[in-house]
Structures are given as C-alpha cells and as structure tokens.
Amino acid sequence: MIELxxxxxxxxxxxxxxxxxxxxxxxxxxxFLKALTFDGLGAHVFQDDRxxxxxxxxxxxxxAGASILLVNENFGSGSSREHAPQALRRWGIQAxxxxxxxxxxxxxxxxxxxxxxxxxxxDIEALMAAVEDEPGTPMVLSVRARSITAAGRTIxxxxxxxxxxxxxxxxxxxxxxxxxxxxDVRRVASRLPYVKGF
Amino acid sequence: MGQTLLQKVWxxxxxxxxxTGRTQLFVGLHLIHEVTTPQAFxxxxxxxxxxxxxxxxxxxxxxxxxxxxxxxxxxxxxAEQMMSAFERNCREFGIRTxxxxxxxxxxxxxxxxxxxxxxxGMTIACGDSHTSTHGAFGAIAFGIGTSQVRDVLASQxxxxxxxxxxxxxxxxxxxxxxYAKDVILEIIARLGVxxxxxxxxxYGGPAVARMTMDERMTMCNMSIxxxxxxxxxxxxxxxFAYLQGKPxxxxxxxxxxxxxxxxxxxxxxxxxYDDIVEIDAGAxxxxxxxxxxxxxxxxxxxxxxxxxxxxEDAGAIGEALDFMGFAPGAPVSGTAVDVAFVGSCTNARLxxxxxxxxxxxxxxxxxxxxxxxxxGSKQVLQAAEAEGLHEVFQEAGFExxxxxxxxxxxxNPDRLNGREVCASSSNRNFKGRQGSPTGRTLLMSPAxxxxxxxxxxxxxxxxxx
Numbered sequence: 001m002i003e004l005x006x007x008x009x010x011x012x013x014x015x016x017x018x019x020x021x022x023x024x025x026x027x028x029x030x031x032f033l034k035a036l037t038f039d040g041l042g043a044h045v046f047q048d049d050r051x052x053x054x055x056x057x058x059x060x061x062x063x064a065g066a067s068i069l070l071v072n073e074n075f076g077s078g079s080s081r082e083h084a085p086q087a088l089r090r091w092g093i094q095a096x097x098x099x100x101x102x103x104x105x106x107x108x109x110x111x112x113x114x115x116x117x118x119x120x121x122x123d124i125e126a127l128m129a130a131v132e133d134e135p136g137t138p139m140v141l142s143v144r145a146r147s148i149t150a151a152g153r154t155i156x157x158x159x160x161x162x163x164x165x166x167x168x169x170x171x172x173x174x175x176x177x178x179x180x181x182x183x184d185v186r187r188v189a190s191r192l193p194y195v196k197g198f
Numbered sequence: 199m200g201q202t203l204l205q206k207v208w209x210x211x212x213x214x215x216x217x218t219g220r221t222q223l224f225v226g227l228h229l230i231h232e233v234t235t236p237q238a239f240x241x242x243x244x245x246x247x248x249x250x251x252x253x254x255x256x257x258x259x260x261x262x263x264x265x266x267x268x269x270x271x272x273x274x275x276x277a278e279q280m281m282s283a284f285e286r287n288c289r290e291f292g293i294r295t296x297x298x299x300x301x302x303x304x305x306x307x308x309x310x311x312x313x314x315x316x317x318x319g320m321t322i323a324c325g326d327s328h329t330s331t332h333g334a335f336g337a338i339a340f341g342i343g344t345s346q347v348r349d350v351l352a353s354q355x356x357x358x359x360x361x362x363x364x365x366x367x368x369x370x371x372x373x374x375x376x377y378a379k380d381v382i383l384e385i386i387a388r389l390g391v392x393x394x395x396x397x398x399x400x401y402g403g404p405a406v407a408r409m410t411m412d413e414r415m416t417m418c419n420m421s422i423x424x425x426x427x428x429x430x431x432x433x434x435x436x437x438f439a440y441l442q443g444k445p446x447x448x449x450x451x452x453x454x455x456x457x458x459x460x461x462x463x464x465x466x467x468x469x470x471y472d473d474i475v476e477i478d479a480g481a482x483x484x485x486x487x488x489x490x491x492x493x494x495x496x497x498x499x500x501x502x503x504x505x506x507x508x509x510e511d512a513g514a515i516g517e518a519l520d521f522m523g524f525a526p527g528a529p530v531s532g533t534a535v536d537v538a539f540v541g542s543c544t545n546a547r548l549x550x551x552x553x554x555x556x557x558x559x560x561x562x563x564x565x566x567x568x569x570x571x572x573x574g575s576k577q578v579l580q581a582a583e584a585e586g587l588h589e590v591f592q593e594a595g596f597e598x599x600x601x602x603x604x605x606x607x608x609x610n611p612d613r614l615n616g617r618e619v620c621a622s623s624s625n626r627n628f629k630g631r632q633g634s635p636t637g638r639t640l641l642m643s644p645a646x647x648x649x650x651x652x653x654x655x656x657x658x659x660x661x662x663x
Contacts, residue, residue: 020514021391021491025628029635030607034262034276036236036283048635074392074425077491078628079607080327081234082343103395103427104327107358108343162219162359169218173345175247177216178353182250184213185355188224189251192210194317195226198448198455 004170007113010095010141012067014150015057016128022071023078024105028087030079041083042090058091062135068148070128071098072121076105085109095141097148097157099124110163113172115143117157127155143167200466202363203432204398207338207463211321213355220357226320227337228255228350230293231306232262232284233609234325238348239287249291251354256315257288257295260305261609265572265599268298277610291351302445304575304601307331307543311415312577314444317456318433319463323350328543328625330421333430334414335437336463338398340427361428362396362472367403370480375660377553378413379420379545379623379643381405383485383495385477386424391493394426397472400465401431405479411440412549419544420625423492432464486530486656487627487641489518494627495641498658502528521629522638523617531656533640535621537614538569538596538651539632540644542606542624546574550623550644551582555590557648557662563595564654570597570612572604596651608633621650 032044050059057063069088075098076084085108088096096109096116109116119127130151131137139150143164146157166172178185189195201209213222235257242248249255262277272278281298288295296302302309307328310316318336322329325347332339346356366385385399399421406414414431421429431437438457441447448456483497494515496502504526505512505519519526524533540546540554551571563569571591573579579601582588588598605612606624613633614620620632620639627639640656649659 019517023491023626023628025607025626025631029630030609031633033233034274034280034609036279037240038237048630052635074395077391077425078327078422078626080325080329080341080343082237082325082345085343100392100395102392102425104341104343104422107346111343111345111349160359166218166220171218174216174220174357175245175349175352177218178222178349178355178357179247179250181214182353184222185224185250185353188211188213189354192224192226193456193459194320194448195254198452198459 005113006170007115007167007172008143010067012139013065013136014068014070014127014131014139015063015066016070016131017057018072018128020073021077022075024076024081024084025078027076027084028081033081033083038083038086038090041087045087045091065092067092067094068139068141069093069096070124070131071096072124073099075101077102080104082108085112085114089114097127097141110166110172111174113167115159115167117146117159119155119157123155199470200468202400202465202469202471203336203430203463204338204361204363207319207321208360216357218357220359223321223356223358225323225350225354225356226254227315227322229306229310229322229324230255230257230347231326232259232280234344235287235347236280236283237344238351239291241348242351247352249293249351252292254354255293255351257284257293258303258306258309259284259298261603261607263298263602264611265602265604266611268600301576304577305543305546305603307419308547308574308578311335311411312444312575314441314447317441317447318437318460323356327422328419330427330429331415331419331543333418333428334411336430336433336460338428338430341422361398363400364397364473364475365400365402365471366475366477368401368405368477368479369403370405370478372405372479372482375645375663376482376484377643377645378409378416380482380485381479382417382420383492383641384482386420386493387495389424389475391423391491392425394421394424397426398428398430399424399426401429406431407434410549411436412547416544420492423625433460484643484646484659486646488522488524488530490521490627490629492625492627492641494518496530498531498656500530502526502530531658533656534619535567535640535650535655536618537620538567538647539605539620539622539624540647541572541574541604543574544625545623545644546572546578548578548581551578551587554644554648555587557645557659558594558596558652559590561594561652563651567651567654569595569651570599572599573601575601594652605632607631621647621656623647
C-alpha cells in the first residue's frame with residue numbers, strides 16, 4: 001500500500017540563497033550520484049559551493065535547521081537528477097519559495113512532496129532581507145492558503161492548482177493514480193501504430 | 199486550425215485527465231541507465247509492483263563506466279555496485295539492455311537513435327535531461343527524475359502538464375566551420391537559459407531541413423540548456439532514410455507503413471504557435487562559452503563581456519568572470535586551454551569525430567594539453583576505427599577511449615584537476631561540472647575543440663580548415 005501523506009503547513013525558519021540559474025550540479029555535484037540510495041545526500045548539499053564560497057548560506061550556522069529555502073530565478077536548472085530535491089529535503093528543507101524554478105526540478109520536487117511556490121521578485125527580496133536581518137525569523141508557509149507569513153506580513157504565493165491539490169490530498173506520489181485505471185492504459189497502447197505494428 | 203507535432207503526439211498518448219488535473223500520458227519508449235534507476239527499482243520492490251510493459255523499456259550503461267580500463271570489477275567500488283545493481287534490476291524485471299560487453303552499448307541518447315528505438319511520433323522519457331535529443335526524430339522526448347522513472351516502470355505513464363510551443367525558424371546557410379552546436383549556442387545566448395521554461399522548442403526552416411540527423415540531435419540535445427524540456431524537428435525524408443535498416447526500426451513492408459504514418463506526425467502548415475523566433479544561420483560564427491552557464495557564449499572573434507558595460511546582467515557576468523578568472527573585455531580567442539574533450543551525448547557521433555579529425559589530421563596536440571576523444575557508442579567507435587579516425591587522433595596525440603559519458607559530468611575516472619580549463623564539445627559549463635570544483639569548461643563544437651587542442655588556446659577553426 002502506498003502511503004498518502006498530505007502536505008500543507010510548513011513552519012520554521014528560512015535560508016536565503018541569492019542568485020539566478022542555480023543548477024543541480026551545484027545543489028548536488030555528480031560524484032555524489034554514485035550511490036544506490038538517496039540516503040546521506042543531505043550532508044553533501046551545495047558541497048562545492050559551501051567549501052569554495054565563504055559565507056555560503058548553507059555553511060552559515062545562523063541558518064542551520066531552516067525548513068524553507070528562498071531562491072531567485074530558474075532554481076534547479078540543468079540535470080534532471082532527483083538527487084537535488086532529495087538532498088535538499090534530507091538537509092531539512094520542506095518547502096522552496098522563489099521567483100521561478102526549472103521545469104524538471106519542479107516536477108521532481110512535486111513528485112516527492114516538496115512544495116515549490118513562486119512570488120514576484122519584490123516579495124522574494126523582502127523575505128530574503130527579513131531573514132538576512134534576523135536569521136531566526138519564524139515563517140509559516142500554507143499550501144492550502146497559498147501564502148507565506150513572516151515578520152507579521154502575509155505574502156501570497158503562486159502554486160498551480162494541480163500541484164496544490166496533489167499536495168493537499170497526498171496524491172503527489174502519482175504511482176497509485178496512474179495504475180488505478182489500467183485498462184485505459186492498455187487501450188491507449190493498443191491504438192498506437194508503433195505498438196500494434198505498422 | 200492546424201496542430202503542432204507536440205499537440206498531435208500529446209493527444210494520441212493521453213490516457214485521461216487525472217483527478218488532480220494533470221494529463222496521464224503514455225510513454226512509448228522508456229530508456230534507462232545505471233545512475234537514475236536503482237532507487238526506482240527499489241521503490242517498486244518495496245511496493246510489490248512489477249514493470250507494466252517491460253518490452254517498452256531499454257537500458258544501457260554510460261555515466262559511470264570507465265573509458266580506459268573496463269575490466270570488471272571496476273576499480274571504483276561504488277561504480278561497480280551501481281553497475282551490478284543495474285544488471286540485476288534489468289534481469290529481474292525482464293528489461294533488455296545493451297550492457298558493457300554489447301556492441302550496442304553507449305551513451306543512452308546516442309544508442310536510442312542508432313538502434314532505431316527512437317522513432318517519429320513517439321513519446322520518449324528517460325531519467326536524464328538530455329532526453330530532448332530524441333526530438334530530432336519528431337518524437338516528444340523529455341527528461342524525468344527517479345520517482346518518475348518508477349512511475350513509468352510501474353505504469354508506462356507519467357502525470358504531466360502540457361507545454362507551449364515556440365517555433366524557431368533557422369534560415370540561411372551555415373558558413374564553413376560553423377556547426378549545429380554553434381546554432382544552438384547562439385539560440386540559447388539569444389533566448390536565455392530560462393527562456394524556454396514552459397515551452398517545447400520546434401526547430402525548422404531551410405537550415406534545419408538541410409541538417410543531417412546528427413546535427414539535428416545536437417540542436418535538440420541542448421534544448422534543455424535553454425530551459426526547454428523538449429526540443430523537436432518535424433520528421434522528413436532525412437529522418438526516414440536514417441531509420442531505414444536500423445535494428446529496431448520497422449522493416450520491409452512495415453517500413454513503408456511506418457513512413458506513411460510518420461509523415462502525418464508533423465506540424466501542420468497552418469499550425470498555431472505560442473511564439474515564433476527567427477534566426478539567420480549565415481550570421482552565426484563558431485561560438486565559445488566564457489561563463490558558467492550555456493547561455494554565456496560569444497562568437498570566436500568577439501570579446502568576453504564587461505560587466506561595467508552591461509546593465510542588468512552585470513551581477514551574473516561578474517560572478518562568472520570571478521569564477522573563470524577571465525579579464526572583462528578580453529578577446530575569447532587566445533584563451534589558453536589545458537584539456538580538450540571531444541565527447542558527450544551532444545557531440546560524439548561519427549560526423550562529430552570526422553569533423554574533429556579533419557582538424558587533427560597532420561597536426562599535433564600542443565604541449566601540456568591533455569586531449570581525449572570519447573566516442574558516444576561502441577557503434578560509433580567501430581565505425582570510426584573502420585575509417586582510421588582513431589589513428590588520425592592518436593598520431594596527433596589525442597587519447598582514443600571507450601564509449602561513455604566520460605568527462606562531460608565526471609562520474610567516472612575522466613575529470614578535470616584543479617583549475618584546469620577544458621575546451622569541451624559537451625553541453626554544460628556549470629561550476630564543477632567536469633569533476634573539479636574549480637575546473638573551468640569552454641563549450642564549443644568538436645572541430646573547435648580539436649583546433650584548441652592543437653593550438654593550445656581558443657582558435658577560430660575556420661583558419662585551420
């Protein structure tokens with residue numbers, strides 16, 4: 001039986017990661033993909049950036065324990081490695097809020113029940129500034145309300161209805177759904193010329 | 199109102215609209231490799247689910263395999279474990295593979311087409327972002343993550359949302375020494391690395407119509423570098439001629455039947471696009487990246503940008519130049535290189551090796567430059583050796599390796615050391631991409647890589663042809 005776990009509220013502190021086009025090779029360098037499970041990936045999030053960039057947010061003790069990741073544009077571009085959202089989640093991230101996400105990263109994150117919501121640049125800047133000023137600023141992200149509340153202010157978030165519903169109903173893991181009407185799958189397969197033969 | 203190829207393929211493969219609002223899309227061909235699948239098979243085992251259509255999945259090994267010493271067990275124990283797990287999983291679930299000892303082994307995006315597994319009108323998914331390559335055949339092909347690999351194994355379907363289509367029309371003639379790689383680098387530079395998010399890119403126009411399948415694959419391969427998860431070219435006679443006689447392509451009378459159907463699986467003349475972009479191929483020169491994403495490229499006669507001269511991108515340019523250690527405003531030509539790499543799913547097909555060999559023939563790799571040529575597949579390797587290309591490369595001082603992903607992403611022994619600069623025919627110049635956290639990658643065509651290898655610095659290949 002597949003466990004259906006709804007995802008709604010994420011409460012905690014945030015870690016701000018400034019910059020556009022942060023690619024998945026940076027989130028989790030390829031050498032850490034040489035593994036049979038996703039376990040242990042959390043320790044290697046941004047490993048090379050952390051070691052080469054003093055003050056990298058993921059190396060900053062002030063942001064340790066954060067559960068919300070704040071990013072700018074096109075976060076998660078590049079490789080389709082699911083290891084990227086898996087590593088972030090294992091580090092402790094339970095939701096991402098940014099200006100935009102790369103498509104494959106977004107699909108992977110959604111498939112593992114990690115909400116990625118978007119907001120305009122000015123709102124992201126305000127959230128980042130708030131948490132940089134006061135790293136322990138508590139935040140509450142609501143999937144249901146599509147909002148994030150921090151420092152007494154509630155900011156609306158964009159999250160496609162499809163994604164929101166799948167998170168709230170626990171159907172972010174699609175396997176069960178995809179198998180639930182299997183006769184339909186067989187019907188489509190049987191009408192494809194390259195399946196039935198030319 | 200006419201339809202695009204994307205709409206036609208999408209409609210044909212739609213199983214139903216899921217209660218969540220997504221489309222349940224049937225996947226006609228599922229390609230797998232050793233890196234993004236072990237967790238997917240484990241999830242199936244834990245849930246007691248089998249593979250729904252094992253005959254619609256095909257596997258090979260590419261990312262982790264050494265290109266020098268392929269004796270088992272591999273020296274790298276983790277690589278050996280992944281290899282063994284892949285072999286065990288495919289055996290247990292009844293999935294066909296081109297394994298390490300098969301003459302069909304190679305980079306997954308190279309073997310799919312050369313085996314004729316990749317065909318027009320299909321939906322194709324693989325746990326690798328460069329799956330967009332297969333769009334060159336008029337397939338709708340895209341990369342997925344490991345949990346989605348699990349979904350395809352379990353149900354042959356994905357829960358997915360539709361995309362918009364941007365038509366990119368390339369007119370004019372490519373100049374001598376200018377390749378499909380330069381066209382796609384130009385497109386990404388113009389539209390940006392996130393310009394394609396939410397879109398499939400349809401490449402067409404006279405210049406694309408004249409391209410070989412190898413060239414079209416290079417274009418489609420890098421669609422994802424422009425943010426577009428899917429890139430495709432409408433199938434035509436060039437496509438059909440390529441597929442005829444391939445091991446998994448329809449044969450005999452069935453091939454004619456297939457061709458008739460394939461012809462219908464193309465965008466209609468009056469198809470409506472969400473966006474249209476026009477590119478003049480005649481204005482493109484060989485391109486070189488100078489930064490840390492594939493959108494940061496210039497023509498080989500141009501200069502590296504100066505953040506002081508550019509408004510809103512100044513921060514990104516500054517960050518890239520800090521990492522690369524390049525002077526703002528310096529000519530990109532003349533940039534010294536330490537390593538030259540001809541390989542990857544972007545540019546390791548026979549025609550790529552031929553173009554690199556044209557430059558290498560009768561010349562020598564510059565002192566202190568480490569140069570390697572890594573064919574994309576065993577079939578490419580054998581065809582190249584039959585023409586004597588390996589001897590051309592070896593006489594020039596290039597290493598001639600076994601087929602695999604090699605230094606494109608360095609999940610195997612091939613990698614950069616320290617701050618080495620690599621002239622590379624691969625697809626990504628991200629920080630750390632080639633295995634050294636401080637290593638630096640300059641993306642360019644295979645011919646340009648060969649030119650850089652022999653001159654020891656970025657050189658306009660047009661002066662050497």
